[in-house]
Amino acid sequence: xxxxxxxxxxxxxxxxxxxxxxxxxxxxxxxxxxxxxxxxxxxxxxxxxxxxxxxxxxxxxxxxxxxxxxxxxxxxxxxxxxxxxxxxxxxxxxxxxxxxxxxxxxxxxxxxxxxxxxxxxxxxxxxxxxxxxxxxxxxxxxxxxxxxxxxxxxxxxxxxxxxxxxxxxxxxxxxxxxxxxxxxxxxxxxxxxxxxxxxxxxxxxxxxxxxxxxxxxxxxxxxxxxxxxxxxxxxxxxxxxxxxxxxxxxxxxxxxxxxxxxxxxxxxxxxxxxxxxxxxx
Numbered sequence: 001x002x003x004x005x006x007x008x009x010x011x012x013x014x015x016x017x018x019x020x021x022x023x024x025x026x027x028x029x030x031x032x033x034x035x036x037x038x039x040x041x042x043x044x045x046x047x048x049x050x051x052x053x054x055x056x057x058x059x060x061x062x063x064x065x066x067x068x069x070x071x072x073x074x075x076x077x078x079x080x081x082x083x084x085x086x087x088x089x090x091x092x093x094x095x096x097x098x099x100x101x102x103x104x105x106x107x108x109x110x111x112x113x114x115x116x117x118x119x120x121x122x123x124x125x126x127x128x129x130x131x132x133x134x135x136x137x138x139x140x141x142x143x144x145x146x147x148x149x150x151x152x153x154x155x156x157x158x159x160x161x162x163x164x165x166x167x168x169x170x171x172x173x174x175x176x177x178x179x180x181x182x183x184x185x186x187x188x189x190x191x192x193x194x195x196x197x198x199x200x201x202x203x204x205x206x207x208x209x210x211x212x213x214x215x216x217x218x219x220x221x222x223x224x225x226x227x228x229x230x231x232x233x234x235x236x237x238x239x240x241x242x243x244x245x246x247x248x249x250x251x252x253x254x255x256x257x258x259x260x261x262x263x264x265x266x267x268x269x270x271x272x273x274x275x276x277x278x279x280x281x
Contacts, residue, residue: 003080005073005090005114007064010080013115022111023103024093028148031055032091034242035074038121040084041281045071047205048242052092055146061094061110074114081116087243090114091148122244126271129250129263130166132239134228135159137170137177137200144199156180165253167239169231172200176226182239182247183207186231187266191220193230206240213273219266232256236264246271 002013023029033055035048049070056063065073074088095108139152156168157180168180178184178201186193192214197203214221231237237249237258248263 002115003077005077005112007112008073010076016113018111018113019096021096021098022093023095023097023108024091024111024148026099027101028150029059029103030091030093030148031059031061031146032089032148033146035088035090036119036242037078037087038085038278038281040078042074042078043278043281044205044209045074047208049074051146051203051205052090056092056110058142058145059147060105061092062105063092064110064112077114077116083116083118085120086116086118088114088116093148119243122247125166125247126245127263129248131164131251131253132167132169132179132237132249133160133163133165133253134255135168135170135180137172139170142199143177143201144197144203146202153180163253166247167249169239169249169252171228174227174229176228176231177201179239179241182241182244184226184231185210185238185240186226186234187236187264188230188234191222192266193222193224193226193234195226196223204240204242206242206245209274209277210240210246210270213270213277217269217273219270232258235259236267238264238267238270246274 003010004013004016033048033052035045036043049067053063092110092112094103095110097108135156160168167182169184170177176184177195183204195201211221232255239247239249248267249258250261251257
């Protein structure tokens with residue numbers, strides 16, 4: 001039976017009880033993280049937890065635990081479970097209170113939960129590539145916060161699924177932001193492009209890892225606004241995310257193929273270097 005982490009206590013899955021008065025349930029009032037692990041070892045645990053704490057601070061939630069304490073708890077969570085490959089989902093809400101838009105920090109105790117899920121690497125998808133749709137970005141303007149308010153992403157991702165696509169690439173007017181659950185990279189004219197890490201995207205941990213990899217490979221990178229037309233005329237496009245890793249986008253539905261319609265060579269180089277980093281854990 002899986003063990004869940006609830007605040008600082010490990011509890012059997014069947015014994016976990018959460019209140020309907022939790023502000024995460026009532027208002028989506030909280031933040032979350034998804035952290036990958038391979039062969040029982042975390043990938044970029046510290047980076048994820050730093051962002052976790054920063055997201056909480058941005059919405060005025062005081063975390064009970066510091067970075068060192070969180071690392072200890074999350075490592076213990078893996079030890080408490082027998083899953084070798086997968087991810088940890090964790091969320092921190094403002095806590096339980098009678099329903100009111102106004103909150104009083106002095107009367108609230110933030111609630112942290114975390115649990116593990118088994119997951120294999122998406123090797124086939126990364127090798128073959130995937131399709132995407134374009135979708136207007138209807139989310140709020142604080143996308144740099146990894147908040148529980150994911151309705152816009154849910155609707156976009158579901159629309160893509162219904163149309164037989166892997167991902168929805170979001171845009172505000174003519175400017176591409178990111179995917180519904182991923183960051184977006186474009187390769188064109190011997191340069192790699194990605195949207196700047198402002199309030200319109202989440203600065204993904206995988207995104208940051210790819211930027212480091214590009215430097216190692218000597219690939220020029222520019223963090224700048226990308227137009228829809230620029231993306232459609234590019235040589236390569238790929239998305240990045242913790243669970244789906246680096247996924248080549250080979251076609252935009254109803255718009256045509258990206259480049260040759262196959263995963264590009266630069267994408268493959270970055271995938272190979274990412275794979276090396278996983279094997280070095």
